[in-house]
Amino acid sequence: MNSLLQEMGIAAKAAANSLRKASTKQKNEGLLAMEAALYAHQDAILTANANDIAAAEANGLPTPMIERLTLNPQRIKGMADSFKEIAQLPDPIGYVEEMTKSADGLMIGKQRVPLGVIGIIYESRPNVTADASALCFKSGNAVILRGGKEALESNKAIMTALQDGLMNAGFAKETLQLIPDPSRELASEFMKLNDYLDCLIPRGGAGLIQNVLKNATVPVIETGVGNCHLYIDKDAELEMATRILVNAKCSRPSVCNSIETLVVHEAVAETFLPVFAEALAPYKVELRGDAKTCSILPEAVPATEEDFAAEFSDFILAVKVISSYDEAIAHIQKxxxxxxxxxxxxxxxTAQNFLNDIDAAAVYINASSRFTDGGCFGFGGEIGISTQKLHARGPMGLKELTSYKYIIYGEGQIRS
Known part of the structure; x- marks a missing residue:
């Protein structure tokens, strides 16, 4: 085992044992101290981020990835605000969800507890360093973070600020840790740190997530890959549909809750396709369509099978015209x-049928998919969007970062 990872794991276990006994008041004070520290370290964070961006541009990183990487005072304020917002949320730790009396007179309760030590592997979004730290800390978990090499200097600067805030509030800085070496070799060992990690959460593109799922021996919560669909039904109000599409595709195409495929009922295709194409034109969205789409929109290029399965994370949209609601459902399910x-x-x-027919973490009627976000759902942030069904699904907030234990009160009972 790598000695650096072992040292970090030992320190994280000790910090987790201390943190789980901290009061809500103490944790909230820690969150507010980290909020203040982000502002105090803002210049250093922006300088580090500028260095990361310069290196990314020199290495030809795609524009959407650079957009994910970029920080500015407004985004730092957003990170800081999440600490304040999470401090105001109810603390799930210690909450007894239910208490029942058994036939033997035992009072049996189910109490929320931290997971312990959480490992997170993520790519080019340095705000994840702050968001994940805030949520893990409030839910009583120590965390070890491994960010991408393209954001290393930004992540280090953010972590320095957060650890400074932690120590000012009387917590061990090892409660939050960042792996300083972004090499693949160390990442592979991190995925097998079973003696110290209670779970591992990958947050990034399909390649990262599949790599973690295939190679980790630590329990994994799968997050993030978003081939999200927008279905325009024959009974859709087309002005609203256009407004939703522009927001869901163009407001921030690099994130996992943006729309990648548009499915349109043929009854409205002749009318709707030219309208939405005009609305998307200022954003220079590349349209990749089936034969029917290409016959209506000359600017569209023929779509491949891979296009309908892709998470573009860019100004690219696959378009499919279907002849019935059932065909739309079949396409989305595939x-x-x-x-x-x-x-x-x-x-x-039709709306109710869609809710029942579609199996996804979030299913919307007449609203943009961009709302699939822990902040929008009232969680104060998120550790990621879980696309699996065991343990957690959808935006993972404080409760999703906990487990539970049974607490039993007796009066001398013994089992016969």
């Missing part, structure tokens, strides 16, 4: 990654 799926329709029963 290609969906189980993240977020949307229908636009004014028909009540």
């Amino acid at each position: 290609y969906s990654t189980g993240h977020s799926e949307v229908i636009v329709t004014d028909h009540y029963q």
Whole structure:
């Protein structure tokens, strides 16, 4: 085992044992101290981020990835605000969800407890360093973070600030740790740190997530891959549909809750396709369509099978024209990654059918998929969007970073 990882694991276990006994008041004070530290270290963070961006541009990193990497005062404020918001949220730790009396007179309760030590592997978004730290800390978990090499200097600067805030509030700085070596070899060993990690959460593109799923021996919570669909039903209000599409595709195409495939009922295709194409034109969205789409939109290029399965994370949109609701459902079920799926329709029963027919972490009627976000859901942030069904699903907030134990009160009972 790598000595650095072992040292970090030992320190994280000790910090987790201390943190789980901290009061809500103490944790909230720690969160507010980290909020203040982010502002105090803002210049250093922005300088480090500028160095990362310069290196990324020199290495030809795609524009959407550079957008994910970029920090500015407003984004630092957003990171800092999340600490304040999470401090105001109820603390799940210690909450007894239920208490029942057994036939033997035992009082049996189910109490929320931290997971322990969480490992997180993520790519080019340095705000994850702050978001994950805030949520793990409030939910009583120590965390070891491994960010991507393209954001290393930014992540180190953010972690320096957070650890400074932690120590000012009387907590061990090892409660939050960042692996300083982003090499693949060390990442592979990190995925097998069973003696110290209670779970591992990958947050990034399909390649990263599949690598973790295939190679980790630590229990993994799968997050993030978002081949999200927007279905325009024959009974859709087309002006609303256009507004939702522009937001869901263009507001921030690099994130996992943006729309990648548009599915349109043929009854409205002739009318709707030219309208939405015009609305997307200012954003220079590349349209990749099936034969029907290409016959209506000359600017569209023929779509491949891979296009309908892709998470583009860019200004690219796959378009499919279908002849019935059932065909739309079949297409979505075939290609969906189980993240977020949307229908636009004014028909009540069709909307209800969509809710029942689509198996995804978030299913929307007449609203943008961009709302699939812990902040928008009232969680104060998120550790990621879980696309699996065991333990947690959808935006992972404080409760999703906990487990439970049974607490039993007796009066001398013995089992016969």
